[in-house]
Amino acid sequence: xxxxxxxxxxxxxxxxxxxxxxxxxxxxxxxxxxxxxxxxxxxxxxxxxxxxxxxxxxxxxxxxxxxxxxxxxxxxxxxxxxxxxxxxxxxxxxxxxxxxxxxxxxxxxxxxxxxxxxxxxxxxxxxxxxxxxxxxxxxxxxxxxxxxxxxxxxxxxxxxxxxxxxxxxxxxxxxxxxxxxxxxxxxxxxxxxxxxxxxxxxxxxxxxxxxxxxxxxxxxxxxxxxxxxxxxxxxxxxxxxxxxxxxxxxxxxxxxxxxxxxxxxxxxxxxxxxxxxxxxxxxxxxxxxxxxxxxxxxxxxxxxxxxxxxxxxxxxxxxxxxxxxxxxxxxxxxxxxxxxxxxxxxxxxxxxxxxxxxxxxxxxxxx
Numbered sequence: 001x002x003x004x005x006x007x008x009x010x011x012x013x014x015x016x017x018x019x020x021x022x023x024x025x026x027x028x029x030x031x032x033x034x035x036x037x038x039x040x041x042x043x044x045x046x047x048x049x050x051x052x053x054x055x056x057x058x059x060x061x062x063x064x065x066x067x068x069x070x071x072x073x074x075x076x077x078x079x080x081x082x083x084x085x086x087x088x089x090x091x092x093x094x095x096x097x098x099x100x101x102x103x104x105x106x107x108x109x110x111x112x113x114x115x116x117x118x119x120x121x122x123x124x125x126x127x128x129x130x131x132x133x134x135x136x137x138x139x140x141x142x143x144x145x146x147x148x149x150x151x152x153x154x155x156x157x158x159x160x161x162x163x164x165x166x167x168x169x170x171x172x173x174x175x176x177x178x179x180x181x182x183x184x185x186x187x188x189x190x191x192x193x194x195x196x197x198x199x200x201x202x203x204x205x206x207x208x209x210x211x212x213x214x215x216x217x218x219x220x221x222x223x224x225x226x227x228x229x230x231x232x233x234x235x236x237x238x239x240x241x242x243x244x245x246x247x248x249x250x251x252x253x254x255x256x257x258x259x260x261x262x263x264x265x266x267x268x269x270x271x272x273x274x275x276x277x278x279x280x281x282x283x284x285x286x287x288x289x290x291x292x293x294x295x296x297x298x299x300x301x302x303x304x305x306x307x308x309x310x311x312x313x314x315x316x317x318x319x320x321x322x323x324x325x326x327x328x329x330x331x332x333x334x335x336x337x338x339x340x341x342x343x344x345x346x347x348x349x350x351x352x353x354x355x356x357x358x359x360x361x362x363x364x365x366x367x
Contacts, residue, residue, distance in 0.1 A: 001302060001352070001355065002302040002304075003302060003303045003304065003343055003348070003352050003356060004304050004343065004345075005304040005341075005343050005345070006184060006343075006345050007345055007347045008183065010347045015240075018240060019190075019237065019240070022236050022237060022240055023236075025236070026233045026236050027233075029232075031232055032231065032232050032233065033229055033231065033232060034212075034229060034232070035232055037232040037233075037235045037239065038056050038229075038230055038232055038235040040235070040236075040239050041054075041056055041195075041230070041235040041236075041238050041239045041242070042054040042056050042195070042235075044239055044242050044243075045179075045195055045197065045238075045242065046197060048161075048162065048169070048242065048245070049169050049170070049171040049172055049177060049197045050168070050169055050172050051171060051172055051177070051197040051198060051199050052198070052199045052201070052204075053197065053198050053199070053200075053201065053203075053204035054195055054196070054197045054204075055195060055196045055197075055198075055204055055207045055208055055211065056193070056195045056229075056230035056235055057193075057194045057195055057196060057207075057211055057228045057229070057230055058192060058193065058194065058211075058227075058228040058229060058230060059180065059182070059192045059193065059194040059228070060088065060156075060158040060178055060179055060180025060181070060182065060194035060195075061088040061091065061092060061180075061194065062194060062211070062226070062228040063178035063179060063180075063194045063195060063196040064088065064089065064092035064128075064154070064156060064178045065092045065095050065096060066196060066206075066207045066210050066211070066226075066228070067154045067176035067178050067196055067198075067207070068092060068096045068098070068126060068154060069096055069206075069210065070176065070202075070203040070206045070207055070210075071126055071152050071154060071175060071176060071203070072125065073093075073096050073098050073125045073126050074096070074097065074098070074125075075096070075097025075098065076097065076098070076099075076123065077097075077098040077099070077123055077124075077125040077126075078098060078099045078100075078101045078121060078123040078124045078125065079093045079098050079099070079100060079101065079124070079125065079126045079127070079128055079154075080101045080102075080103060080116055080119060080120070080124060080126070080127045080128065081093065081100055081101070081102065081103075081111070081127075081129075081130065081156075082102065082103060082104070082105050082110070082111040082129070082130055082132075082332070083102040083104075083312045083313045083314040083324075083329050083332050084105055084109060084130075084132065084309065084312055084313070084329075084332045084335065084336065085130040085132060085156065085309075085313065086158070086309065087313060087316070087318075088158070089128060089130050089156045090313045090319070093128070098125070099123075100313075100322070101119050101124070102313070102314050102322075102324065102328075102329060103115040103116055103118070103119055103329075104329040104330065104331045104332055105329075105332055105335070106331070107269075107271060107331070108135055108271035109132045109133060109135075109271070109285065109335060110129070110130070110131065110132055110135060110136070110137040110138070111129045111137050111142070112331075113137075113138050113141035113142050113145065116142065116145050117145055117149075120145075120149055120151070124149070124151055125152075126151060126152055126153070126154050127142060127145070127146055127152070127153050127154070128153075128154050128155075128156055129142055129153065129155060129156065129174075130156040130158075130159075131155065131156065131157050131158075131159060131160035131163060131170055132159060132308075133159060133281070133282055133283045133284070134159050134160050134163055134186070134252075134279045134280040134281045134283065135160070135163065135271065135273075135277060135279040136160055136163050136164070136165040136277055136279075137165075138165070139153075139155075139165045139166075139168070139173040140165070140166060142173075143173060146174075152174070152175040152176075153173060153174030153175060153176075154174055154175065154176045154177075154178065155170060155171055155173060155174040155176065155177040155178060156178055157170040157171050157177050157178060157179050158178065158179055158180035158182075158185070158194075159180075159185070159282035159283070160280060160282065161179055161185065161187045161245070161280065162186065162187075162245055162246075162249050162280045163277070163278060163279060164277065165276060165277050165278075166276050166277075171197040172197075172199075175198065175200060175203070176196060176197070176198050176200075176203060177196065177197040177198070178194070178195075178196055179194055179195050179196070179197070180193075180194045181193035181194055181195065181234070181238055182194075185282065186245065186248055186249065186252065186280055186282055187238065187241055187242055187245050187248075188241065189234040189237055189238055190233075190234065190237055191231075191234055193230050193231075193235075193238065194230075195230070206223075209222050209225055210223070210225040210226055210228070211225065211226065211227075211228040211229055212225060212227070212229055213225045213226070213227065247346075248346045249280045249281075251346035252280060252281040252344055252345070252346055253279070253280070253281060255281070255284070255344045255345075255346075255348055255353055256279070256281045256284050256344055258353045258354075258357075259284060259342065259344075259353060259356075259357060260272075262353070262354060262357035262358075263286070263357050263360060263361065264360075264361045264364065264365075267288065267289075267360075267361070267364035268286050268287075268288055268360060268361075268364075269286065269287040269288070270284070270285065270286045270287065281344050283306075283308055283341045283344065284341065284342050284343075284344035285308060285339050285340070285341050285342075286339070286340050286341075286342060286360075287335060287338040287339055287340075288338055288340060288360075288364075289338065290367065291307075291337065291338050291339070291340050293363075293367075294340060294360065294363050295307070295340055297363050298356070298363075301359050303342075303343070303355075303356055303359065304343065305340055305341055305342055305343070306340075306341040307339060307340060307341060308339065311336065312329065312332045312333060312336050314328055314329060314332075315333075342356055342360075343356065
């Protein structure tokens with residue numbers, strides 16, 4: 001029994017008739033850029049995040065870049081962020097000319113709030129927590145730091161659509177919340193897509209200009225912008241799927257809870273969900289010894305796994321100029337050698353999760 005990490009084919013099979021109808025409707029409208037399909041999705045996403053505004057974009061990466069620009073981050077400024085994210089988090093900071101200032105993480109892989117204040121300088125212009133795996137960072141503590149120092153928060157919530165902390169959804173805590181709707185995400189388009197949410201009308205207006213060449217109207221360029229529009233087709237697909245997101249989240253949470261019951265905690269570590277949080281489980285990441293051996297063992301047994309992420313950003317060749325050597329962020333580096341992502345997608349059967357858990361437990365019992 002092969003167990004895939006994701007199952008796009010099954011998603012297509014289950015949604016085929018509805019998606020074909022959506023595609024036909026968009027193509028028949030003749031409105032492929034902007035318009036009512038994009039506006040409908042923006043309304044739904046803003047409502048989900050409990051924010052006043054949502055701006056649909058081409059990617060979550062552009063959401064981060066535009067969010068930083070809208071917050072006034074300029075060349076020479078500093079932005080605090082963890083080094084264990086996907087490369088896009090740090091790349092967005094670099095693309096606006098700022099310096100990424102890394103701080104280490106907690107056992108749950110999210111940024112350690114206690115370490116944030118130790119690296120604040122007069123050049124610090126934003127704090128970018130990353131809600132890794134679908135679990136939100138400790139936003140109450142980060143928010144206090146933000147308010148005490150007058151430094152805005154930009155949330156990288158690419159992996160955390162629908163997640164909450166103290167009952168407040170991802171994207172709502174910061175001045176800006178940034179999301180990806182890449183095909184691998186819980187709320188997934190059929191191509192690259194992303195969006196930005198905010199309660200600040202000025203930020204929303206600026207980002208809307210930036211995504212479309214800075215055009216205030218067909219012939220008036222308000223500012224020199226970019227091309228980062230969400231296609232109407234992707235917006236229509238996301239509007240359809242956002243209505244199903246609660247069910248997707250519930251199924252992923254059930255899968256994670258079953259793993260928690262079945263995996264042997266004497267060999268396998270995974271952060272327990274706290275009462276203050278609701279994790280949407282974009283990924284289910286365990287931390288284990290002999291990770292690479294276990295990964296190979298599972299693959300030979302037909303279980304597809306992944307690693308998010310095996311090389312921390314500060315140790316990537318592109319980050320060499322920042323001069324962070326091995327040992328700079330010990331928790332991040334230790335986790336990078338131990339983390340393994342098990343399948344948790346909403347199409348898994350209980351029997352498949354039982355098999356994966358049995359294989360993991362058996363590996364350590366025999367070794």
